[in-house]
Structures are given as structure tokens and as C-alpha cells.
Amino acid sequence: MTAALIVFIILLFLQVPIAFVLGITTIAYIILTGNMGLTATAPQRLYSGLENYGMLAVPLFMMAGELMNFGGITTRLIDFSKTLVGHFRGGLAYVNVIANMLLSAIMGSATAQIAMMSRTMVPSMEKEGYSREFGAATTAASGLLGPIIPPSMIFIIYGVASGASISDMFIGGVLPGVVLALAFIVLIGYTGSKEKWPTQERAPISLITKSFISVIPALLVPVIIIAGILSGVFTATESAAVACVVALLVGFFFYKELKIKHLPSILVNTAVTTATITMLIAMANLFGWMLSFEQVPQNIASWMVSLTESPLVFLLIVNIFLLIVGMFMDGIAALIILVPIFMPLIANYGIDPVHFGVVICINLTIGLLTPPVGAGLYIASSLADVKLETLIKSIWPFLIASFISLLIITYWPDLVLWLPTILK
Amino acid sequence: GEDTASNETDGGETRTFKISHVTQESHVWHQTALKFGEELEALSDGRMNVDIYPASQLGQEKDMVQQLETGSLDFGFLTNGYMSTRQDSLNAWFMPFTFKNLEEAAALRKSAAAKQMLEELSSQGLLGLDFAFAGNRHILLKDGHVQSPDDLKGKKVRIIGSPAIQEFWEKTGAGPTAMPLPEVYTSLQTGVIDGIDIDLDALATEKYYENAENLTLTNHMTFPTVIVMSQQVYDSLSPEDQKIVKEAISKAVDWGVEEAIAREQKNLEELKKIGVKVEELKDPSSFEAITKEVTDKYSSQSEVIKSFLEEAKK
Amino acid sequence: MKALHRLSDWVYNIEKVIAVILCAAMLISLSAGVLFRYVLSAPLTWSDETAIFSLIWLSFIGGSMSIKRQDSAAITLLMDKVHGKARTIMLGAGLAVLLAFVIYIFYLSIIWLSSPTIMMQRSSSMGMPMIIAYLSIPVSFFFLIIHTLELFLNNFKSDEGRRIA
Numbered sequence: 072m073t074a075a076l077i078v079f080i081i082l083l084f085l086q087v088p089i090a091f092v093l094g095i096t097t098i099a100y101i102i103l104t105g106n107m108g109l110t111a112t113a114p115q116r117l118y119s120g121l122e123n124y125g126m127l128a129v130p131l132f133m134m135a136g137e138l139m140n141f142g143g144i145t146t147r148l149i150d151f152s153k154t155l156v157g158h159f160r161g162g163l164a165y166v167n168v169i170a171n172m173l174l175s176a177i178m179g180s181a182t183a184q185i186a187m188m189s190r191t192m193v194p195s196m197e198k199e200g201y202s203r204e205f206g207a208a209t210t211a212a213s214g215l216l217g218p219i220i221p222p223s224m225i226f227i228i229y230g231v232a233s234g235a236s237i238s239d240m241f242i243g244g245v246l247p248g249v250v251l252a253l254a255f256i257v258l259i260g261y262t263g264s265k266e267k268w269p270t271q272e273r274a275p276i277s278l279i280t281k282s283f284i285s286v287i288p289a290l291l292v293p294v295i296i297i298a299g300i301l302s303g304v305f306t307a308t309e310s311a312a313v314a315c316v317v318a319l320l321v322g323f324f325f326y327k328e329l330k331i332k333h334l335p336s337i338l339v340n341t342a343v344t345t346a347t348i349t350m351l352i353a354m355a356n357l358f359g360w361m362l363s364f365e366q367v368p369q370n371i372a373s374w375m376v377s378l379t380e381s382p383l384v385f386l387l388i389v390n391i392f393l394l395i396v397g398m399f400m401d402g403i404a405a406l407i408i409l410v411p412i413f414m415p416l417i418a419n420y421g422i423d424p425v426h427f428g429v430v431i432c433i434n435l436t437i438g439l440l441t442p443p444v445g446a447g448l449y450i451a452s453s454l455a456d457v458k459l460e461t462l463i464k465s466i467w468p469f470l471i472a473s474f475i476s477l478l479i480i481t482y483w484p485d486l487v488l489w490l491p492t493i494l495k
Numbered sequence: 496g497e498d499t500a501s502n503e504t505d506g507g508e509t510r511t512f513k514i515s516h517v518t519q520e521s522h523v524w525h526q527t528a529l530k531f532g533e534e535l536e537a538l539s540d541g542r543m544n545v546d547i548y549p550a551s552q553l554g555q556e557k558d559m560v561q562q563l564e565t566g567s568l569d570f571g572f573l574t575n576g577y578m579s580t581r582q583d584s585l586n587a588w589f590m591p592f593t594f595k596n597l598e599e600a601a602a603l604r605k606s607a608a609a610k611q612m613l614e615e616l617s618s619q620g621l622l623g624l625d626f627a628f629a630g631n632r633h634i635l636l637k638d639g640h641v642q643s644p645d646d647l648k649g650k651k652v653r654i655i656g657s658p659a660i661q662e663f664w665e666k667t668g669a670g671p672t673a674m675p676l677p678e679v680y681t682s683l684q685t686g687v688i689d690g691i692d693i694d695l696d697a698l699a700t701e702k703y704y705e706n707a708e709n710l711t712l713t714n715h716m717t718f719p720t721v722i723v724m725s726q727q728v729y730d731s732l733s734p735e736d737q738k739i740v741k742e743a744i745s746k747a748v749d750w751g752v753e754e755a756i757a758r759e760q761k762n763l764e765e766l767k768k769i770g771v772k773v774e775e776l777k778d779p780s781s782f783e784a785i786t787k788e789v790t791d792k793y794s795s796q797s798e799v800i801k802s803f804l805e806e807a808k809k
Numbered sequence: 810m811k812a813l814h815r816l817s818d819w820v821y822n823i824e825k826v827i828a829v830i831l832c833a834a835m836l837i838s839l840s841a842g843v844l845f846r847y848v849l850s851a852p853l854t855w856s857d858e859t860a861i862f863s864l865i866w867l868s869f870i871g872g873s874m875s876i877k878r879q880d881s882a883a884i885t886l887l888m889d890k891v892h893g894k895a896r897t898i899m900l901g902a903g904l905a906v907l908l909a910f911v912i913y914i915f916y917l918s919i920i921w922l923s924s925p926t927i928m929m930q931r932s933s934s935m936g937m938p939m940i941i942a943y944l945s946i947p948v949s950f951f952f953l954i955i956h957t958l959e960l961f962l963n964n965f966k967s968d969e970g971r972r973i974a
């Protein structure tokens with residue numbers, strides 16, 4: 072195991088893509104233990120790691136994001152929020168959070184959302200006098216709302232892995248999303264008054280009306296999705312495909328900004344960004360299979376259980392454990408490995424699977440922004456053109472705000488469980 | 496595997512087998528696997544025991560089969576749904592309205608045709624040991640009960656994606672869809688689907704009755720698991736140990752079948768208590784024409800299925 | 810070297826066409842699934858499976874493309890600080906391990922698909938031979954070998970080396 076860990080770290084620092092580092096480590100481990108019969112089954116294991124219906128939402132929500140960017144939907148959502156809150160001190164920073172909340176009602180993935188917003192929000196914040204790294208940090212942090220406010224890819228993956236109701240997970244994510252957004256808003260307010268940020272003129276009613284009218288077709292996307300899911304026209308996974316179709320129609324016919332010639336590059340981008348995630352999932356599956364074959368997670372889990380009998384302390388240990396895991400591993404990959412191990416444990420502690428799911432999904436989502444392994448950090452730093460090290464410096468206040476929110480959500484289960492119960 | 500699991504003790508060599516299956520630990524198949532472990536340990540004076548990997552921990556069923564072929568997994572409980580995509584004769588278990596209840600279905604595991612099915616598995620490097628059962632399948636609908644195929648017309652029903660099951664369902668006039676299990680609860684809630692084809696154990700544990708409350712006891716099909724051993728591993732055992740393995744599995748499955756029957760009864764009572772509206776399919780003869788079409792087709796394709804159906808009629 | 814470079818570009822162009830087709834197939838089959846089930850009350854039996862098989866092909870082909878585009882997530886923390894010969898050697902070492910890995914998986918997948926039981930396997934809803942889906946692995950890992958080999962040789966051409974992230 073130690074040798075495998077060393078291989079893992081060396082390859083990581085030699086800039087080998089993370090997905091492949093996981094695969095290579097697994098093969099190296101199998102060879103080191105001399106259990107060669109297992110290598111023969113490796114290709115099939117790679118394959119079946121992806122044969123998962125819930126995973127279909129990954130590429131389709133990415134595609135929906137690209138279509139909305141090209142079709143002028145994203146800019147209109149931002150413009151509309153700007154007319155509403157642009158006149159506050161730090162208005163555009165709030166706009167960033169609010170626009171991300173709106174987007175979150177459509178998008179299911181933080182990485183897709185951070186990619187989308189870094190291109191649009193960061194330049195416009197810089198134009199208004201904010202520093203580039205603060206813009207990028209605000210965008211990356213607000214992008215975390217993507218998978219917490221439904222729909223949500225990571226919630227779907229948790230539901231698939233744990234058997235917890237996906238619809239309860241979705242509804243359970245709403246209030247925690249609001250808590251997180253409020254935490255960011257408080258942080259921005261504090262930073263703004265400390266650093267004496269500029270303000271904008273309040274938008275006249277006429278402008279608000281104009282902007283609202285132009286945003287109506289853009290709002291069709293979330294409205295159709297929410298109405299469609301609630302009325303039983305389609306499933307949460309299928310909603311990703313419907314989102315693409317609606318975004319296509321709105322971009323083509325309402326805003327007329329989307330052109331046929333954009334489609335090939337949208338689809339190619341979708342393929343590559345999808346693969347960076349799904350390849351990671353396939354390789355993580357291989358890695359996780361090696362771990363479960365050796366019963367490593369079972370041992371870690373039973374060790375964790377031996378530490379305490381109190382569910383509250385257990386949740387704290389899990390959170391700390393996952394924050395450490397999230398520093399080094401992709402969240403979705405970690406989820407797939409860990410959920411089957413945690414499920415029997417939480418039953419022993421009497422912890423609700425939906426509450427537990429929301430907590431660990433938020434925890435692992437925060438991991439997207441913790442160095443050294445954080446896909447969200449890389450995306451924001453490359454798309455907003457900010458050096459990784461400076462971005463990390465400006466993002467830590469947001470990380471602290473996120474941790475505090477996570478603790479509140481962990482120790483106040485009703486924040487998650489109340490909405491699903493009253494909607495039943 | 497042999498390299499990882501053998502070690503010396505003062506009583507001689509002990510051997511730990513890896514068993515994998517797709518269900519949760521509460522499921523009767525897991526309990527049967529546990530029972531098998533106990534029997535094995537008792538019969539071998541502690542020389543042989545098992546490690547169980549539930550809930551697809553070592554991969555999906557296609558991975559399990561591959562690991563069995565290469566001998567890195569020793570035993571597998573594989574659903575008949577999956578195995579029938581690899582071996583046609585197993586569709587025998589999915590012939591509609593063949594068994595009036597679970598007892599009848601379970602009794603057929605000792606039939607000559609069932610033994611033939613297990614033998615055929617050897618072409619895949621698998622030693623077929625036995626069949627165990629989860630429960631017969633019934634129909635849960637959001638609206639109404641089922642007394643004839645007309646009651647199913649136009650209803651969107653979630654089924655297990657397997658050609659024989661699908662064929663039966665298409666002929667009823669319903670719209671069958673092989674939606675993945677994790678989507679079912681929500682889809683039933685929002686009305687994406689109108690009902691499901693399900694056994695009582697799954698109905699009780701997955702709480703689908705929260706979203707649809709009309710249960711018709713149709714017994715239209717059964718749903719076994721095929722218990723297999725890696726041929727490679729089996730061949731590496733002494734004749735004496737081979738005998739112990741077979742005896743232990745047979746004892747465990749005998750117990751498991753009784754347990755499944757008892758659980759079906761218990762689940763039914765519990766579901767009634769919760770308020771699920773239960774009705775029995777009074778006259779299955781309205782399904783006769785459909786049933787005949789399916790069984791004729793499959794018995795003309797496979798001698799094993801034909802003789803299985805004949806034995807079932809006795 | 811030039812021939813390899815051209816081959817790699819040519820493969821990438823094929824991958825782009827495949828990716829566009831697969832994305833479209835995924836979107837169309839799932840949307841058709843909704844349409845047939847909700848509007849026509851006649852659920853399609855092939856829509857989910859088609860979408861999943863497209864996704865799997867897309868993942869592996871896209872994975873190969875991301876290596877060609879040097880687009881996949883990697884840690885640049887250390888390599889950003891190293892320059893000159895040391896950088897070339899270290900990046901080269903990483904690429905060599907990557908190359909060995911993709912060749913090995915390619916080799917394993919060929920053995921896997923030549924096993925006699927492969928042809929017995931059919932998909933559960935469409936009854937499609939599973940080998941059509943399984944082929945995504947050898948095909949994309951073959952493409953990966955070409956792209957990785959090109960990156961590896963290219964790395965030693967200029968002293969600065971190229972990023973693989």
C-alpha cells in the first residue's frame with residue numbers, strides 16, 4: 072500500500088493527468104502484490120464503471136451549459152440580476168452569487184458552472200474595478216451552488232450509489248444552498264465595507280422592465296425543467312436532455328445568437344469536458360475496486376466506528392475525513408468509493424441517509440476548491456487567467472465561509488429534512 | 496483467489512472463499528450466503544469459510560462473471576435477469592403464469608430441466624450450483640388493480656430489462672420501460688410511470704407503496720438467482736472438499752427458499768397493515784392467449800424450456 | 810516523427826467526428842425516449858441503452874482527445890517551477906509511464922475481447938452484442954497510444970518540453 076501511495080504522489084507531481092494516475096496506481100499495486108489474475112479483469116472494470124444511467128446527466132448538463140453560453144441565455148440572466156442588485160456596494164459581487172443561484176436551478180455540476188461563469192463574470196467584475204483574483208474566487212465559490220441547489224449531478228450519483236431517494240435529495244438541497252449563498256453574501260458585504268468598493272447607479276424601473284422582458288425566454292429553461300420534473304413528464308436525468316433542447320430552441324429562435332456553425336465546437340467541447348470527468352470516474356472505479364478487494368475502506372470505516380458511539384462526533388469525524396479526502400481526490404470519484412461503505416454505518420448511528428448524503432455531497436463539492444487536487448480551482452484559474460497561487464490566496468475566506476455553513480448543515484438536520492417532509 | 500486467501504493454521508490449510516452478489520445485506524440472498532458460510536465451516540471443521548461482498552462491491556454482474564472465469568472470485572449469486580442474456584435456456588424461469596405461487600416455482604429448482612440449465616453454464620467457465628428465489632412478481636399501480644390485460648392497456652410500467660419479460664409485457668398492451676432502479680421511486684411519485692412489476696420484498700424495502708398503493712397479487716413470474724462457482728476454483732479442490740461445498744450450498748438454499756416463502760407472507764401482512772390496497776388476480780385465464788404466444792415461442796427455441804414447462808404442468 | 814504527428818492529427822479529426830455523432834445520438838435518443846413515453850404512451854426500449862452506450866464511447870474517445878489537447882486535469886504545481894533539461898526529463902518520465910499504461914490496457918483489452926464468452930453477451934434491452942460497446946476500450950486506447958507517443962517524442966524535441974496538462 073505504501074509503495075502504491077508513493078507511485079501515486081510521484082506521478083501526480085510529474086503532471087500526469089489525475090485520471091490516469093489512479094489507473095496506473097491500481098495496476099502498479101496489483102503487480103506489486105503479484106495478484107496478476109486481477110489485471111485481466113481491469114478493462115472490463117473500466118467499462119462497467121461507466122455503464123450507469125445516472126451518469127448520463129453529466130455530458131447533457133455540460134452541453135446545456137455550452138448551448139446557453141453560445142445562445143445568449145447566460146448573459147441575459149446576468150444582466151437581469153445586475154439591474155436588480157447592481158446598485159448595492161459590491162453589487163456585481165452579489166450579482167455573481169445571485170446569478171449562480173439562478174443558474175444552479177438549471178445546472179447540475181459545479182465544474183460546468185464555474186467554467187461557464189468564469190468566462191462571463193470575471194471580465195465584467197474586473198471592468199467595474201474588482202481585482203481579477205477576487206472575481207475569480209467569487210465565481211468559483213458561487214459555482215459550488217450548482218450541485219447543491221437542484222438539479223444536481225452529485226446528488227444523483229449519491230442516490231444511485233446509496234439507494235436514497237433522489238427527489239428527497241434534490242428538495243433537501245434547497246435550504247443548504249440558500250445557507251451557503253447567504254454565507255457568501257455576508258462575506259462579500261464584510262469585504263466590501265472593509266475595502267470601500269465602488270457602487271453603481273440604481274437601475275430605473277424602465278430598465279428593469281426591459282431587462283425582465285428580455286430574460287423571459289431565458290427563464291423558460293429552468294421553468295420547463297422544474298415543471299416537467301414535478302408533473303412527471305420526464306425524470307431528473309432526462310431533464311438534462313430537455314434542457315439542451317430548450318436551450319437550443321431559445322438560442323436559435325428567440326435570441327438568434329446560436330448558429331449552426333457553433334454546434335460542432337459545442338459538441339466537441341462537451342465531449343472533452345465530459346471525458347475529463349467520466350474518465351476519472353472510470354479510473355476511480357478501478358481504484359476503488361482494488362481498495363474493496365483488499366477491504367481497505369471497510370477497515371478504515373470500522374476504525375472510524377471504533378472511535379465513537381455518538382452520531383454527532385461520528386459526523387464530525389466523517390466531515391474531517393472527507394475534507395482531507397477532498398484535498399486529494401475528485402469528489403464524485405470519492406463518493407462512488409465511499410458511499411457503499413458508509414451506508415451500513417450511518418444506519419447503525421441512526422443518521423438519515425438523505426441528511427448524510429447532502430452533508431457529504433456538500434463536503435466533497437467544497438473539495439473542488441481545496442488545493443492540491445481541485446478541479447474547480449484549475450478551471451477558474453485557467454479560464455479567468457489568474458495564477459493558481461494567487462487564486463488560492465483569495466479563495467480561502469470563501470472556503471472558511473463554506474466550512475461554517477457545512478457545520479451548520481451537519482448539526483441542524485432539519486435544514487435538509489424539513490422541506491422533503493412537508494412536500495410529501 | 497488462492498494466493499490471497501490461504502494461510503497455515505495448526506489444523507491444516509484454511510481457505511477463505513470470496514462470494515459476491517448484487518443485493519443489500521438485509522436481502523434473503525445475502526442471508527443465504529451467510530448460511531452457506533456457516534454450513535461450510537461446520538462441515539469442514541473450520542477449514543473453509545467465506546467473505547461476502549454484498550451490493551456489487553466487486554463490480555456489476557458482468558464483472559463478477561469475468562472474475563469467476565479467471566478465478567479471482569470464488570462464488571457468485573447472479574440474477575437470472577442478467578444470466579438469461581448470456582444463456583437462453585434460463586428464460587424458462589420468466590415464462591409467464593407458470594407458477595401459482597412461490598412454493599411451486601421453488602420446487603422446480605430440483606427439476607431435470609433446471610439441472611440441465613446449470614450444466615450448460617460450464618461453457619462459460621462456471622459451475623452452476625443451484626437456484627434461490629427472491630419472491631414471485633406482482634403488479635403495483637398508482638390507479639386500479641389488474642384483473643385482465645385490458646386493465647394494463649396504455650399504462651407505463653417499469654419492468655426488468657430482459658427480452659422475455661419485455662415480450663410478455665408488450666403483448667399485454669402496456670408500455671413497459673426498463674427504467675433503472677434508482678429512478679423508479681421518483682418516477683412513480685411524479686407519474687413518469689404508472690406502475691411497476693415487482694416482488695414484495697423489494698416493494699417493502701424500497702417503499703414504493705408511498706407513491707402507488709394498488710397491489711395486485713398476480714404471481715405472473717418468478718425471479719431467481721443463479722448460484723455459481725468458479726470452475727477453476729472448484730477443480731482445485733480435493734474431491735472431499737468438492738462434496739462439502741455442494742452439500743453446504745444445497746443445505747443453505749433449502750433454508751433460503753423456506754425463508755423467502757416465509758418473508759413473502761410476512762411482507763404481505765405488513766403491506767396490508769400499512770394500508771396498501773391488495774387484491775388477487777382472480778382469473779389468470781384472461782392472460783392465456785398472451786401467455787401461450789410467449790411460451791410457444793420460447794419452447795420452440797429451446798428444448799430445455801419446453802421440458803421445463805412440461806414438468807411445471809405436472 | 811512528422812508522419813506520427815500527422816497520424817495523430819488525423820486520428821484527432823476522426824475523434825472529433827465521432828464525438829459530434831455520439832453527443833447527438835445521446836441527446837436525440839433520450840429526448841425521443843421522453844417524447845415516445847409521454848406524448849405517445851409507447852416507451853422506447855432502446856433509448857436508454859443507446860444513450861448509455863453513446864456515453865461510454867464518448868467518455869473513452871473524449872479521454873483520448875483530452876490527452877491530444879493536453880486538456881485533462883493534472884497538477885502543474887511542481888512542473889511550473891522546474892525548467893530546462895530537468896523539466897524535459899521529468900515530463901518525459903511521466904509520459905513514458907503513461908505510454909506504458911495505455912499500451913498495457915490496450916493489450917489487456919485485446920485479450921479480454923478475444924475470450925470465447927464475449928460473443929455470448931448481449932445487452933438486456935436491445936439484445937445488441939456487447940462487443941460493440943466493449944470495443945470502445947481497445948479503439949480509444951489505440952488512439953491514446955498514438956497521441957501519447959507523439960507527446961512523448963515531442964517532449965524531447967524542444968528543451969522547454971510541452972505541458973501535458
Ligand code: NA
Pocket residue numbers: 174175176177178179180216217218219220221222223
Ligand atoms: Na443545480
Ligand code: NA
Pocket residue numbers: 397398399400437438439440441442443444445446
Ligand atoms: Na480538493
